[in-house]
Every structure is written in C-alpha cells, then in structure tokens.
Amino acid sequence: MSNLTLSGKDILRFLSTHYEFVQSAFAAGKPHFMIDSDKFLRLIHDYNAKNESKISLYRLTSEVKLCRQLSTGEYKLNRNYIPFLEYLFNDFVLNLPETLKNRYQAVFNHFTALKTETSSFRIVLLTQEIINVVEDFLSDIEGQTQRLLRDTEALKVNVGNHSAFSIRIQRANFWIDEYIIPLNAILDKERADSIVNMIIQLQHYANENRLLSDSYELKLEYEKLYACAVNAKSELDKTLSKLTRELLPLLERIKSDSVILNGFYHFVENIDDPKAYIAQLPHLVRRTKSSVTSKAFAAEAEFYIDQFSYLTPEIMFSEAQEDIEWLPDAAYFKEQLIKEDGVKDFYKWCLTSLEEQTENITLSKFFTLSNLLLDEDLVIEYKDEKRYEIKLADATLLMPKIKVYAKLSK
C-alpha cells in the first residue's frame, strides 16, 4: 500500500523506475519545457505500451508533480525538477547571456551593500547570499559551456543534405553572436563591469576582512567568501579559456568550412551551367610549347612585316681583292735578246733587263726570264766554272757566266 504523502525517496524511485519516460518528456519539452497535450498523452501511451510498470497522468501531475497542465492545455515541467534533470541528463538549455547578466547584477548589489553594512547579522546574510549567487552563476556557466561544446561537436558532423550547410552557417553565426561574444564580454577581466572583475574585487575585499574583522564569526564568514571567490576565479578562467581558445575558433572554423562546402555544392549542382554558379573559375594557363608572344602581339608584328613583303631579296657579294704579281713577258724579252745579237753574260743581262722594267725583282720574275735558256731558238755556250752573286729582292743566287745567241739558221 502506498503512502498518502510522497517522500523524496518516492520521487527518486519514480525517476529511477521511469527514467526513460522522464528523459523523453524532458527532451520533448525543450527549450521551454512545455509539451502539447496530445504529444504528452502519446508519450505516456507509447511508454505504457512498451513497459510493464505503467504510469498515469494523475501520478505525474498530482503525486510526483513532474508537470502541471496550463490553462492553454499544454503541460509544463515543474521548475524544481528542471535544473536537477538538466544535470542528470547532462543536457543544459542555453540561457541568454542576459540571464547571466542578472546574476552579475545580483552579486553587484549584494557586494555594494556588504561594503557599507555594519550589522554582523546582515553581513553574514549578505556573504551567504553572495556565495549562493556566485555558485549558481558558476553552475550556469559550466552547464552552458558544456552544452555549447557538445552542440558544436554535433554541428560539425551533422550533415545530411545541402541545407545542413546553410543551417550550420546560421547556427555557428547565431552562437557566436548571441552567446560566445556576450559571454566573453561578461568574463573579460579587462572590462570594469565584467563578472570576473567583480570576483577579483570580491576576493581582495574578503581577503582583507578575513584577517581584519573584529569577531571570529565574521572572520569565518569572510574566509568562506574568500574561498568562494578564489574558486570562482579559477573556474571562470577555465571557462573563458574553453570559450575563447576552443569554442570560438571551432565555431569560426565550422562556419568557414560550411561556406566552402556550400560553394562546392552549388558548383556541382550547376556543373553544366557555369552562369548559375556565378563566381568565375580560375582560368589557369595550359602548358604551352609554342609562341612566346601573345596573339595580339603576333598579329601586330605580322601586319608590320607584311609592309615589306613586296621587296625581293637582294643578295650582295663582296669580292676579295687578289694581289696578282707582275711577271715579265717572256716573248718580249726573247725578241730583245735576239736583237742584241748575242749576249756574253746571260744572267747579268736578265737582271739588267728586268731592272729597266720593274723595281722589285723577285725569284719568280727572274726565273720567268731565265727560262729563255730552254728556248729552242737560242744557243748556249758555257765555259767558265766561276760563279758570281746576283742579289734579288727575296734571294741571292750564285750564277755562272753563260753566253747566249740566236741560232745561225735564223
């Protein structure tokens, strides 16, 4: 027989027994934790069909009070359950940064009041309240960061069709603009109004007062506040590092990657219609083996050269000047020799005759004349063994004295 009133243990037992149902109701209600009446009844019906242990609408709404029906007919999850279930399922709903700002405002107000408070009793109350708000803030921010990280990971691989690229870009943009940047501002210690800055001030204030306070009780309270501030500072540093060093670059990356995939998608879809993918493909040059000039230049050059094409080629020869040596006319000298009616010293006669005609008497000139000795019309007489010198331009000869005269028959 069940008890008339439900204890905490009964509620935990219910959650444990019907864990899958609670999880599906939690998932179906996100993010506002409201579920349409039809949908909620169908969830109950489906769950009961599969499980031996049944649940009823009455038990849900009146006994464990997991939810209640609104006047509009929808079912709303009990607010007391939500943070616990979020923690249980490790599934946090993103709060707008405004919610976090409100917490900042609360800490700020309490801290300002604390600094001017003189009553020990009020000081204890205020320090406890500050610790509570800071703890809530830490728990919120931890949950939010986890949620963002998990969703970002999911976003990275969640693709099915081309619309997923656009969705990814939109989501990444939305998270960056609506969450990461405002969260970053809240946590930026360079900003005077950031929560981190206030936590630092809180830490200094608590540190001073935990040593200087009058009573032991107050010292203890400030000690707690100091510990809370030190812990909060270190937790927030970790969170900030996750946000700015991991999450933001990851989201930026997802965004830019999705843009690339989106571009490629449109390119492939319009592969036969280049106008439809709008942007121009890079016109890379093809490997060229031919001309080193552009077509325009080639055409201009051809036009220019054409103007001269009527001229027939003219071939010019340059003749080398040959230096031809003068040689004596043998016939002339033979005639002179015959006229002389006998020459006593033939070689001397040759030299003298040549000297009359030319200046530079060379061997070749001399021999041309001396070869008359071989002429059939002339007779040679040679008696003396003695020789004498004849100096020519290019040689010196030793010649005998020879007598020459024409044949008698002549």
Add this chain to the structure above:
Amino acid sequence: MQSYPSEHREIVSALVDGRFVIYPNPIFVSLKLQEEDYREFFRESYAYELVIDSEIAYLTSTEGTEKRTRDFVLFLSLLCRELDYSGKNFRDAIELGTFDMAETEQLLKQSSKWEILEKTSVANFDDFISTWHRKNVLFRAEGQFKFTKAVKIFFDFAVNVANAKLKEQEAV
C-alpha cells in the same frame, strides 16, 4: 624590365607551363621581389595575368575555358563532400593529410556523384593525378598524393560561389 634575376628562365618556364610556384621555393622569392615587373612582363609578352599572394603564384589567361580546371574543382568538391559525410574534418584532411590513390579512387567511385566524375578527366585517375602533380597543385609519390598550398585558390573559389549564392538569395 631593367634586370632579370638569375632564375628568370626557370620562373618563366614554370609559370608558362601552367605550374604553381609556391613558397619556400627560392624562385618564388625572386618572383615576389620583382612582382610588379613580372606582372607587366607576363601581360605584355603573353597576355597572361600573374596572380601572386604571400605564398603562391600562378598565371591566368582570359582566353577560352579550361576544362581541366573545372574537372579538378569537381574532384575536390566531391572529395570534400565525401570526407565531410564520413565525419572527418575535410579541410584538415585536404590541407595536411596524405591520400592513398587507390583508396581515394574507391571513395569517389562509391559516391552518388561518380556518374558526373566518370565523364571527366578524373575517370583516368592515374593520369589525372599526374597532370595536377605537374602543375604543382598536388604532390604524388609511391601510390599516394598530398595537396599543396595551391589548393587554397579552389577553396577561395567555393567561398565566392557561396557568397554569390547568398547574395542572390537575399535579393530574392
């Protein structure tokens, strides 16, 4: 141009052959130092435009269309798509990873878009990879290949397409 660097011939033949010149290749540095002179040189001599950024240089032509470039972008698009579908970080894979030739060909053949690819030069996969190896867009060795930094110009192209489409949708 007043003076040519000692690598002038190498610079011109590489670029005119349709190859990408990529930092830290020493000829990239020479090219970058005389960027404006070379821009003019290629424009006047060949009617080509020299495109050069902090890491890569290449020539573009306004004459006609280059089907091979289209084929390469198609190949890259579908490779990225398949990598993304399999949950991998496609950009890291393309920019840093090494691809096995046979596995990559198989991956593309399994794609529903293979029917488009098989009508292009990608169908002859071995030759296709060799062609783009010559252009310095990828590096091929022992049955594997790796993209070079030149691949980023094709990513830029995709970004331009996406942005143009986005503007078009906004206008509607």
